[in-house]
Amino acid sequence: MIQFHDVHKSFGARTVLDGFTLTIPDGQTTVLMGFSGSGKSVTLKHIVGLLEPDAGRVLVDGASVGDLEYDGLMRLRARIGFVFQFAALFDSLSVYDNLALGLRRQELPPEEISRRVAESLRLVELSGSEERFPAELSGGMRKRVGIARAIALNPRYILYDEPTTGLDPVTTAAMDELMLRARRELGATSVVVTHDVRSAFAVGDRIAFLHQGRIRLAGTVGEVRETADPLVRAFIEGRPAMGERV
C-alpha cells in the first residue's frame, strides 16, 4: 500500500503539493488525474524517492521513503517499475540492454535475464525488437518498451507517468489494453498519472483528482463519473471550468 500523509512540496515560490493526502490500495489501479502542471508527476516521483517532500510523509509498504537509508531505498526501487512520460529509454543501449540493465543489477543469471526480456517484450507485442535502438522506434513503440522495461523487473508496483500523452487514439487504446494486461498477468498495484479521461476510465479502479496541491475528489470510477463537483465535471466533459481557478 502507498500512502501520502499531508505532503507539501514547493519549487522556489511555486507550491505544487499543499497538504496532499491519499491512500493507494494494493492490487488495484489508481488513476491520478488533474490539470496540466497540477503536480501529478511530482507526486509519482515522491513514491520512488526521486523527490523528497518538504513536509509530510510518503509510505510504501509502511516504510517512510524519506527516512530510508541508501540500501533500503535501492531495495524499494527494485520493487517498483516506473514508466516515464517519454519512455526515457537509454539512447546508447539496444532494446535488449534497456530491459536487461535493471535485471543485471539484481544479479540474475544470464538465462533468466534473457527469459524475462523475451517474456516482457512478448507482453508488449515487440518480440524480435531486441537488437533495435531507441532511435529506430516510433513514439508508441518506445512507450511500449518503457512498459516492458518496468514489468521485466516483476515489480510489486507499476507507476505510469502520462502513458498515453501524444499518442493517436488507436495506439492509446492499445496502451490501455497493455496496462490492463500487465495488471492481470503480474497482479501489480498500478498508479497511472494522466489527464486522458477516456484512458482513466478504461484502466482505473479508483480515480483521484488532484487540484491546487491536494486531492479534490477520490472514489471509484463510477463515483467519479457521476460526481456533481463542477470542476471535475468540467474536466471530464472537456469544457471550460467557469468560476473555478484552474
Next chain:
Amino acid sequence: MSGVREFFVLSGRWVIEGRRALAQGKIWRPLLFAQMRKLGVDSIPVAVFVAVFTGIVLALLSSYMFTRAIPLYFVGTLVTKAVMLELGPVLTGMALAGRVGANVAAELGTMRVTEQVDALETLAISPHAYLVTPRVIAAILMFPVVTAVAMAVGVLSGWFTAVNLLDLSSVEFLRGARQFYNFKDIWFGLVKSASFGGVVATMGCFQGLSARGGAEGVGHATTRAVVLGCQAILVLDAFWALVLL
C-alpha cells in the same frame, strides 16, 4: 550566501555518492574500457594536432629569442623543457577540456533532461556508479597517456622544425635537450595531467547532471563544463608548480 551553502551541500553529497559509487565496482568496471577508449584514445588526434604546432612554434620562438646571445642548441633545451613541464600537459588538458568536458556534459545533460538519469535511479542503479565513476577514472588514467603522446609529438615536431628550418643539427638539438634533462620533468607533467583528467571529467559530469530545462539547459551546462574545466586546469597547474617544483 545561499548559493555558497548550496555549493558546499552539493559538493558534500557528491563526495558521499562518489565514495559509495567507487565501492560498486560491479556497475562501473564493465564500462571503464569503453570510456577509456572514448575519452582517451579517441582524443589522441586532437592532442597530436595541438602538440605538432606547439613544437613548431616553440622551436621558432626560441631561436628568435636566442639570436646571437645564447647558443642555438638551447632550442632543444627550451622545446623539451617547455613541452614536458608545461605546454604538453596544459595545452593537452585545455584541448581535452573542450573535447572531453563538452562531450561528458552534453551526454549526461541530455540524459538528465530526457529523464534517463531518473530512469537509472528507478532501476536502483546509482548514476554516480554508472555514469560518473567510469568517466572520471577513465579520464584520470587516460589523460596522462594522451599527454605522453603529445609530449613526444611536441618534442619531435620541435626537433623536426629545428633541423629543417633553423640550421640546427640533430646532434645539437639532442645536446640541448639532454643538458638539463631531469626525469622529474616527465612525471611532473604526467601527474599534472592525471589531475587535469580528474577535474575535467568531474566538472563535465557535475554540470551535465545539474542540467535543467531542455536543450538550452544542456547548452549552458556544456559551456560551463568547458569554461570551468579550463579554469580548474590553470589553478591546478599553479598548485602543482608550488607543491612539486
